[in-house]
Amino acid sequence: MTDAQAATRAATRIQRRIYVCLLLVPLAIGALLLRLFHLQVLEHERYTTLSEANRLRVVPVPPPRGRIFSQDGVLLAGHRLGYDLQVVASEAGPTQVWLPRLKELVTLNEVHLERYRKLRGRRQVFEPLVLKADLKEREVYRFVVHQHFFPGISVVGRSQRYYPRGLETAHVIGYVSRLSAADLELLGEERSRYVATDIIGKTGLERAYEHLLHGREGYLEEEVNADGRSLRVVRESPARPGRDLHLSLDAALQFEAQMLLDGKRGAVVAIEPTTGRILALASQPSFDPNLFTVGISARLYRELLDAPDRPLYNRALQGQYPPGSSIKPFYALAALHEEVRGLEQPTWCPGHYRIGGRRGRVFHDWKRGGHGNMSMLPAITQSCDVYFYHLALDLGIRSMSDSLRRFGFGERTRLRGGAEQPGLVPTPEWKLRVRREPWRKGDTLNMGIGQGFLLVTPLQLAAATAALADRGVWRRPSLVLTEEPEEPEAVTYDPRHLHWVREGMRRVVHGARGTARAVGRGLTYEMAGKTGTAQVVKLTEERRRDKDVLEELQDHAWFIAYAPFEKPRIALVVLVENGGSGSKGAAPLARRLLDQYLAVSGES
Amino acid sequence: MRAVAASWVRACMALDWLLLLPLLGVSALGLLVLYSAGDDGGSLVRHQGQRMAFGFAALLVLALASPEWLRRAAPWCYLGGVGLLLFLGWSDAGGGTRRWLSLGALSFQPSECMKLLVPMGAAWLLTCGTRPPTLMRMLGVLLLTALPAYLVLRQPDLGTAVLLLGVGLCMIFLAGVSWSLLLAAAAAAPLLLLAGWEYIRAYQKQRIFHFLNPEQDPSGSGYHLIQSKIAIGSGGVHGKGWLQGTQAQLEFVPERSTDFIFAVFCEEFGFIGAVLLLAAYLFLMVRGLGIALRCPGHFGRLLAAGFVLSFFASVFVNIAMNIGVLPVVGVPLPLISLGGTSTVTMLAGFGMLMALSREPARVP
Numbered sequence: 017m018t019d020a021q022a023a024t025r026a027a028t029r030i031q032r033r034i035y036v037c038l039l040l041v042p043l044a045i046g047a048l049l050l051r052l053f054h055l056q057v058l059e060h061e062r063y064t065t066l067s068e069a070n071r072l073r074v075v076p077v078p079p080p081r082g083r084i085f086s087q088d089g090v091l092l093a094g095h096r097l098g099y100d101l102q103v104v105a106s107e108a109g110p111t112q113v114w115l116p117r118l119k120e121l122v123t124l125n126e127v128h129l130e131r132y133r134k135l136r137g138r139r140q141v142f143e144p145l146v147l148k149a150d151l152k153e154r155e156v157y158r159f160v161v162h163q164h165f166f167p168g169i170s171v172v173g174r175s176q177r178y179y180p181r182g183l184e185t186a187h188v189i190g191y192v193s194r195l196s197a198a199d200l201e202l203l204g205e206e207r208s209r210y211v212a213t214d215i216i217g218k219t220g221l222e223r224a225y226e227h228l229l230h231g232r233e234g235y236l237e238e239e240v241n242a243d244g245r246s247l248r249v250v251r252e253s254p255a256r257p258g259r260d261l262h263l264s265l266d267a268a269l270q271f272e273a274q275m276l277l278d279g280k281r282g283a284v285v286a287i288e289p290t291t292g293r294i295l296a297l298a299s300q301p302s303f304d305p306n307l308f309t310v311g312i313s314a315r316l317y318r319e320l321l322d323a324p325d326r327p328l329y330n331r332a333l334q335g336q337y338p339p340g341s342s343i344k345p346f347y348a349l350a351a352l353h354e355e356v357r358g359l360e361q362p363t364w365c366p367g368h369y370r371i372g373g374r375r376g377r378v379f380h381d382w383k384r385g386g387h388g389n390m391s392m393l394p395a396i397t398q399s400c401d402v403y404f405y406h407l408a409l410d411l412g413i414r415s416m417s418d419s420l421r422r423f424g425f426g427e428r429t430r431l432r433g434g435a436e437q438p439g440l441v442p443t444p445e446w447k448l449r450v451r452r453e454p455w456r457k458g459d460t461l462n463m464g465i466g467q468g469f470l471l472v473t474p475l476q477l478a479a480a481t482a483a484l485a486d487r488g489v490w491r492r493p494s495l496v497l498t499e500e501p502e503e504p505e506a507v508t509y510d511p512r513h514l515h516w517v518r519e520g521m522r523r524v525v526h527g528a529r530g531t532a533r534a535v536g537r538g539l540t541y542e543m544a545g546k547t548g549t550a551q552v553v554k555l556t557e558e559r560r561r562d563k564d565v566l567e568e569l570q571d572h573a574w575f576i577a578y579a580p581f582e583k584p585r586i587a588l589v590v591l592v593e594n595g596g597s598g599s600k601g602a603a604p605l606a607r608r609l610l611d612q613y614l615a616v617s618g619e620s
Numbered sequence: 621m622r623a624v625a626a627s628w629v630r631a632c633m634a635l636d637w638l639l640l641l642p643l644l645g646v647s648a649l650g651l652l653v654l655y656s657a658g659d660d661g662g663s664l665v666r667h668q669g670q671r672m673a674f675g676f677a678a679l680l681v682l683a684l685a686s687p688e689w690l691r692r693a694a695p696w697c698y699l700g701g702v703g704l705l706l707f708l709g710w711s712d713a714g715g716g717t718r719r720w721l722s723l724g725a726l727s728f729q730p731s732e733c734m735k736l737l738v739p740m741g742a743a744w745l746l747t748c749g750t751r752p753p754t755l756m757r758m759l760g761v762l763l764l765t766a767l768p769a770y771l772v773l774r775q776p777d778l779g780t781a782v783l784l785l786g787v788g789l790c791m792i793f794l795a796g797v798s799w800s801l802l803l804a805a806a807a808a809a810p811l812l813l814l815a816g817w818e819y820i821r822a823y824q825k826q827r828i829f830h831f832l833n834p835e836q837d838p839s840g841s842g843y844h845l846i847q848s849k850i851a852i853g854s855g856g857v858h859g860k861g862w863l864q865g866t867q868a869q870l871e872f873v874p875e876r877s878t879d880f881i882f883a884v885f886c887e888e889f890g891f892i893g894a895v896l897l898l899a900a901y902l903f904l905m906v907r908g909l910g911i912a913l914r915c916p917g918h919f920g921r922l923l924a925a926g927f928v929l930s931f932f933a934s935v936f937v938n939i940a941m942n943i944g945v946l947p948v949v950g951v952p953l954p955l956i957s958l959g960g961t962s963t964v965t966m967l968a969g970f971g972m973l974m975a976l977s978r979e980p981a982r983v984p
Contacts, residue, residue, distance in 0.1 A: 029796035063853025242871040
């Protein structure tokens with residue numbers, strides 16, 4: 017074989033190999049095309065979805081929360097602009113450059129800086145981060161004047177819940193605060209409505225009507241790049257604002273009640289007797305609900321919780337007190353209704369009542385010398401304890417409990433928007449179960465003058481008073497005007513019986529010997545009332561009159577009232593804790609409130 | 621003067637327009653895609669345009685060279701390339717990623733040059749005697765390939781190293797090694813792979829793992845692949861239109877102007893665009909292999925076919941990586957990806973093809 021022949025063979029061999037390549041290369045390219053066909057044609061839709069999901073970001077838009085107004089149109093819960101200090105790290109540069117100068121203008125503590133550092137670690141550099149929320153007005157002005165020194169730092173307005181008369185409405189309106197993990201847990205399925213919001217109603221009406229006030233979230237669809245920077249808005253669906261609440265509260269009355277209680281511990285509940293609508297729901301001491309809207313510090317919250325006079329506690333709904341003599345009209349009505357007592361049936365009052373023979377226990381009347389011969393109306397007017405000891409024994413514990421329950425005592429009124437306590441209407445079974453003691457005659461006597469185990473809330477007593485005012489019709493109290501009041505149950509009391517009891521209450525104020533005759537002077541309208549003085553501890557009469565007795569040991573002062581007498585437009589309860597006697601500690605407050613309400617509403 | 625003009629006309633007539641026109645077309649398309657992939661108002665395009673102009677100049681010069689001159693220059697070119705790689709490895713003995721060599725204002729990647737220089741060196745070695753290539757020479761070619769491949773692997777650039785090895789094996793295949801030997805080599809390959817596993821860097825192993833299961837770590841290196849597939853798939857038949865690809869324009873596709881420029885192209889020009897581009901590539905390859913067939917000398921034949929296979933390997937590896945058929949390795953798409961060295965190397969290779977096609981056919 018020559019070289020030439022070998023070369024030719026090699027050449028043909030190379031050519032054969034090139035032919036193999038000419039076959040394989042198009043095959044390989046074809047395989048790539050097949051795969052591309054699979055991706056771009058067959059799976060096109062799937063990848064389009066993924067691509068859109070990459071490109072678009074859905075940003076929830078918070079709905080403006082509904083406002084709350086009083087019956088007379090006063091704004092009780094609305095919004096104000098809060099100012100936040102925002103930093104865009106990529107524009108502001110390193111912290112040490114701007115922080116020292118900024119500290120001269122705005123108060124910044126370690127808490128702010130620590131929170132900012134945490135945010136900084138989690139977010140992108142171009143995202144605005146809140147350095148300090150809710151700047152003081154002075155800080156805003158000082159910063160804005162020097163803004164040109166701080167590129168990337170700005171003051172941004174934000175709508176924030178605001179209670180213009182916070183201190184005067186805190187207990188009834190409640191407050192909103194930051195959504196907590198526990199709130200989210202409670203929301204369950206509903207939590208999807210809160211993606212754009214970080215506040216939720218925590219107490220009072222803000223909590224009870226959260227579903228109306230909150231509104232519905234809107235959405236923005238934004239185009240974003242791979243870093244998450246927003247480039248433009250593609251689509252928008254607006255938020256639906258929360259519904260406004262219109263309350264039955266009379267703002268002037270509410271503020272006046274709150275003002276009258278200022279410096280005291282107590283509650284006022286005023287109800288429109290013909291509807292059950294609440295006109296005022298005051299409790300003192302109070303607190304500023306605006307503290308909670310931006311997030312209250314743990315220390316301040318603890319202080320509020322632990323304060324000895326408990327400002328967070330709504331005495332009108334949650335306070336449970338012995339009603340004292342203010343309960344007597346209800347027993348009188350029960351006795352007439354059960355026919356255990358006639359109107360004129362006399363009882364001798366020697367100033368005390370003794371059970372168990374000569375060595376037995378003595379139950380005093382508030383009037384040491386005794387009232388003498390008493391029938392029902394004078395007994396109410398002068399609040400004769402001995403008369404009601406007898407009446408209680410005639411009625412018996414069962415009848416007493418039943419009749420109190422008919423007036424709504426012993427269970428929550430189920431007012432929407434309130435965290436209520438149920439009070440306590442005792443029975444022998446209750447005492448046996450809880451106290452492990454049998455019911456004694458003395459328990460009945462004590463209960464007969466509103467002492468002992470019996471406990472009521474101011475709201476319960478107000479609803480019951482309104483029922484007396486409206487001639488026996490008990491109505492469930494309500495706060496929101498747009499809600500139709502519940503249809504009340506039919507009246508079961510004899511109109512004559514009601515008339516007599518109401519007359520007794522009228523004479524408490526207008527009668528010559530009425531316990532509250534002092535507040536009846538100069539009245540331009542007729543009113544009915546009943547004083548109550550509830551013992552906190554048992555004190556001797558001498559000690560009771562002693563001015564030096566510790567304030568905490570003083571009696572609670574009650575006054576229940578309604579007016580005008582014939583066609584009552586308002587029923588009212590005033591409670592002043594440790595306020596002394598009802599006639600001096602509570603009745604004057606009631607008079608002021610009635611004067612104001614009737615003068616104002618009488619003109620219209 | 622007239623003589624000069626006439627020689628110019630002759631030279632132009634002699635140019636292989638069937639190669640030149642598709643090359644110009646694909647390069648122009650490359651600049652168009654690059655404009656879309658870059659987000660700096662065309663400065664990338666200007667830069668790449670300059671390199672391309674230089675590449676076409678090199679192409680024209682080489683097209684006028686004689687095949688014999690190419691054959692004589694081949695070993696020196698190869699040695700020069702290996703020398704630069706050695707220099708690069710030596711100047712950066714501490715290890716780490718270093719692929720760029722700077723000579724004054726000029727900086728380039730010697731590893732890219734090897735895609736042309738390995739076929740040249742191998743073709744020269746296989747044809748330096750008159751006798752048909754022996755087994756010893758085959759082993760020589762293997763060594764000649766393995767040395768630059770090893771140096772490139774050290775850079776570390778796994779993709780290019782494997783690609784160079786593949787080109788070397790193609791040369792041996794073309795030279796006519798017997799099929800039985802090829803089968804034996806195929807059997808030995810897994811063992812080699814196992815041995816090579818030790819030399820692969822951790823991040824390269826990661827890439828291979830994520831290629832096998834990209835959804836496992838969507839934010840890590842698997843992210844590249846996922847975003848690239850989304851871009852290509854969402855392009856559909858017609859594409860989203862030039863400058864309209866959301867995956868590209870919103871920067872979801874990583875390495876948009878280099879390794880993943882094909883994804884940008886497919887998103888904006890769709891399946892139709894992909895078919896046309898691949899058709900153009902295929903046309904260039906078939907035409908190149910045709911030139912190799914018609915080449916009179918062994919050297920020309922081997923160089924032409926070897927370069928075409930090298931070009932094919934780059935195209936195939938890059939596109940396969942974009943569509944998730946091969947792991948993510950840094951191999952540019954010839955004539956489209958940003959990168960001066962790759963562009964100039966490929967255009968120079970086509971210049972050589974033209975020189976080889978110009979040679980009048982005569983029986984050796």
